[in-house]
Amino acid sequence: MHIIDKIKNIIQKNNSLVCVGLDSEFSKIPAHLQNEQYPQFSFNKAIIEATHDLVCAYKPNTAFYEAQGEKGILELKMTCDYLNVNYPEILIILDAKRADIGNTNNGYVKFAFDYLQTDAITLHPYLGQEALKPFLDNSEKGAIILCRTSNSGSGEFQNLQVGDKKIFEIVAEKVINEWNKNNNCLLVLGATYPEELKSIRTLSDNMFFLVPGIGAQGGDLEKTLEAGLNSQKSGLIINSSRGIIFADNSEDFAPKAREEALKMKVEINKYRT
Amino acid sequence: MHIIDKIKNIIQKNNSLVCVGLDSEFSKIPAHLQNEQYPQFSFNKAIIEATHDLVCAYKPNTAFYEAQGEKGILELKMTCDYLNVNYPEILIILDAKRADIGNTNNGYVKFAFDYLQTDAITLHPYLGQEALKPFLDNSEKGAIILCRTSNSGSGEFQNLQVGDKKIFEIVAEKVINEWNKNNNCLLVLGATYPEELKSIRTLSDNMFFLVPGIGAQGGDLEKTLEAGLNSQKSGLIINSSRGIIFADNSEDFAPKAREEALKMKVEINKYRT
Numbered sequence: 001m002h003i004i005d006k007i008k009n010i011i012q013k014n015n016s017l018v019c020v021g022l023d024s025e026f027s028k029i030p031a032h033l034q035n036e037q038y039p040q041f042s043f044n045k046a047i048i049e050a051t052h053d054l055v056c057a058y059k060p061n062t063a064f065y066e067a068q069g070e071k072g073i074l075e076l077k078m079t080c081d082y083l084n085v086n087y088p089e090i091l092i093i094l095d096a097k098r099a100d101i102g103n104t105n106n107g108y109v110k111f112a113f114d115y116l117q118t119d120a121i122t123l124h125p126y127l128g129q130e131a132l133k134p135f136l137d138n139s140e141k142g143a144i145i146l147c148r149t150s151n152s153g154s155g156e157f158q159n160l161q162v163g164d165k166k167i168f169e170i171v172a173e174k175v176i177n178e179w180n181k182n183n184n185c186l187l188v189l190g191a192t193y194p195e196e197l198k199s200i201r202t203l204s205d206n207m208f209f210l211v212p213g214i215g216a217q218g219g220d221l222e223k224t225l226e227a228g229l230n231s232q233k234s235g236l237i238i239n240s241s242r243g244i245i246f247a248d249n250s251e252d253f254a255p256k257a258r259e260e261a262l263k264m265k266v267e268i269n270k271y272r273t
Numbered sequence: 274m275h276i277i278d279k280i281k282n283i284i285q286k287n288n289s290l291v292c293v294g295l296d297s298e299f300s301k302i303p304a305h306l307q308n309e310q311y312p313q314f315s316f317n318k319a320i321i322e323a324t325h326d327l328v329c330a331y332k333p334n335t336a337f338y339e340a341q342g343e344k345g346i347l348e349l350k351m352t353c354d355y356l357n358v359n360y361p362e363i364l365i366i367l368d369a370k371r372a373d374i375g376n377t378n379n380g381y382v383k384f385a386f387d388y389l390q391t392d393a394i395t396l397h398p399y400l401g402q403e404a405l406k407p408f409l410d411n412s413e414k415g416a417i418i419l420c421r422t423s424n425s426g427s428g429e430f431q432n433l434q435v436g437d438k439k440i441f442e443i444v445a446e447k448v449i450n451e452w453n454k455n456n457n458c459l460l461v462l463g464a465t466y467p468e469e470l471k472s473i474r475t476l477s478d479n480m481f482f483l484v485p486g487i488g489a490q491g492g493d494l495e496k497t498l499e500a501g502l503n504s505q506k507s508g509l510i511i512n513s514s515r516g517i518i519f520a521d522n523s524e525d526f527a528p529k530a531r532e533e534a535l536k537m538k539v540e541i542n543k544y545r546t
Contacts, residue, residue, distance in 0.1 A: 025380070063373055063380030069388040070346040077342065099397065100336055100370050101424040101490075107298070107336030115342040124372065124397040126419060130426025146399060151374040153403025160435045160443065167440070170433065217374075 003142040003184050006119060007208055010056045010089050011234060016265045017272075019057040019093065020047065020257075021212070021241025022079065025064045026072075030249045040065065040075040043253075045082055047245050050254040051261045057091035057237055058083060059210075080116045092118040093210065093237075097146065099124035105134040113141055120144050122188060122210070125171045129179050139182040147171045147200065150190025150213030172200045176207060186210055189228070191219025191238070198227035205230045208237060214264070215243025221264070225271040233272040240264055276415045276457050279392060280481055283329045283362050284507060289538045290545075292366065293324055293530075294485070294514025295333040295352065299341055301515075303522045313338065313348040316526075318355055320518050323527035324534045330364035330510055331356060332483075353389045365391040366483065366510075370419065372397035378407040386414055393417050395461060395483070398444045402452050412455040420444045420473065423463025423486030445473045449480060459483055462501070464492025464511070471500035478503045481510060487537070488516025494537070498544040506545040513537055 011017060022044050026034070029043040036042045048058065060079060065072035083092055094116060098108045112121045120142025123132060135143040148158055148168040158168040165173075175185050189197045191213035200209070209228055213219035221238075228236045244264070248256035284290060295317050299307070302316040309315045321331065333352060338345035356365055367389060371381045385394045393415025396405060408416040421431055421441040431441040438446075448458050462470045464486035473482070482501055486492035494511075501509045517537070521529035 023377070061373070061377055061380070063371075063377045063384070065380075066346075066384035067380040067388070069350065069384070070343040073339075073343040073346045095373075097371065097373050097397070098336075100334070100368075101422065104296070104334055104336045107334070107338075107340040111336070111339035111342070115340070124370070124399050126397050126399050126430055127422050127424055128426040128429030128431075130429070131422075131424045149374065149400050149404075151400055151404045153401040156401030156403070156447070157399055157440075157444075158401075160440070162433045162435055162440075167430075167433070167435075171430075174429070 002139050003119060004208070007056070007091060007237070010091055013089060014053060014056055015269065016054055016056050017234065017236050017238050017268050018055045018261055018265045019059050019210070019237045019239040020051055020055050020244050020261060021095070021239045022047065022058050022060040022245065023064050023241040024245065026068055028246055028249070030251065030253050032251055038075050038078060040068065040072060041078040044079040046254040047257050048083065048087070050258040052087050052090060054258070054261045054265050055090065057093050059093040059095050059239055061095040077116055080118055084117050091120065093142070093144065094118040094121045097122050097124055099127050099132060101127065102131050102133050105131065109134045113138070120186070122146065129174070132179070136179055136182065136184070139184045142184055142186055144186040144188055144210050145171065145175050145179070147175070147187040148189050148193050148196045150192045150217050150219065154190065168196065169199070172203055176204045180207070188212065191224040192217060194220065194223035194227040197224065201228055201230065206235070208235055210237045210239065212239045214238055215240040221267055225268060229271060238268060275412050276392060280329070280364060280510070283364055286362060287326060287329055288542065289327055289329050290507070290509050290511050290541050291328045291534055291538045292330040292332050292483070292510045292512040293320065293328050293517050293534060294368070294512050295320065295331055295518065296337050296514040297518065298337045301519055301522070303524065303526050305524055311348050311351060313341065313345060314351040317352040319527040320530050321356065321360070323531040325360050325363060327531070327534045327538050328363065330366050332366040332368050332512055334368040350389055353391055357390050364393065366415070366417065367391040367394045370395050370397055372400050372405060374400065375404050375406050378404065382407045386411070393459070395419060402447070405452070409452055409455065409457070412457045415457055415459055417459040417461055417483050418444065418448050418452070420448070420460040421462050421466050421469045423465045423490050423492065427463065441469065442472065445476055449477045453480070461485065464497040465490060467493065467496040467500040470497065474501055474503065479508070481508055483510045483512065485512045487511055488513040494540055498541060502544065511541060
């Protein structure tokens, strides 16, 4: 299935633009799970069971699994397998922020799409389109290019002026006009910069944007939606990680995560009618 | 030990600027090793035993290990452990090309420095200095920032003009003048762009540059050395991956790798006297 069809189908089915970031840092998961054989997987499974009808996507960030070595990688795979078996319609975004030269990117393609069987991967733009060809060529998988990231220092490079444009605007234009031949590109635009999100939305009504930075990072949901929704009242995949998965760290963490995800879904959908 | 002391010590001890890239792609390693329990590790061990007195560094690229899933990550760790136990003076560069927001980079720090115990990691500059703080703060570990990469399409962004400078020049200036407070930064400058290497060398005589692109990628060793050596006839860590490790894929691959590494070391040292 084309990646964009998969995205549109799950947004429609669950009536949700919510993405839950599975940033399941070992030291932050509830104490009663830390002694289990597969603590990160057990945690993720509970979060998934509590929220799967409320989301369009899950987004595990590789850093939190790599931190645990080969065991973490196995638990990341177990998480993706669990999703693919039980909820195959839900998008899995591998937040890996990779990008190497072309020949080497084939290794990351195998990791993300053959081994983990995720649906999309986040990518740095710095090496250019030619290097990212192994990702861009596969219309069944999403290539989500970093454009304006949510961190406070992202402007150091992303706001540099190239002629009458900023670098993040050039990234957006290149991705929208040149890299997206297979209609499988998305852009990362942080919720912490709604003005920038708004300016990029004017360049493409169709393209989906992955929006991190809601919740713990301080991004504002209302401003994000006013700036980023397209003419279909869609076009955004809005991520919250810590604000949902670590809303509570007692044995009741899962129902509390559901509560936060539901609140976010309802709040978003107020702006979509 | 400060990372720069470690680099200088091994360059002096082995009288070598050669870095061997352990891009040990499973499908390319000799057939007789592919059925072993740990084929990537067995291959690396043989390459290390054949070349350890000729190099200043080994540079495994994570993509080729991630492609094999959790087993590949384990074999990457076995490779790093083998080096740390047997040749602790040799630099291990994790070619991972990571970079996320600060909080998340802590996970990659754990992966690279606590779990794998490597000495340095390659990083994308796009998120800026603030995001890379977890790497920049540790003076015992090298932060190797991508500046002008070796791929043919690297100019798409890296050559964009910002005022009277190109983006890769701005990256170099920022790293040299602002990010390098702990004297632990290096830059990646591809051998395929000797003019660019030369222009960045004029900005810093002291900084070490990691130079990929020799060998299979077509970079010219003579031009690289003329452009990049500093006033001490040093300052470069010159990588060859496929040209050394896959010089031969029979059972004699290891002596053939030694031959190629020795040839490269001798050729480089002609320009250092």
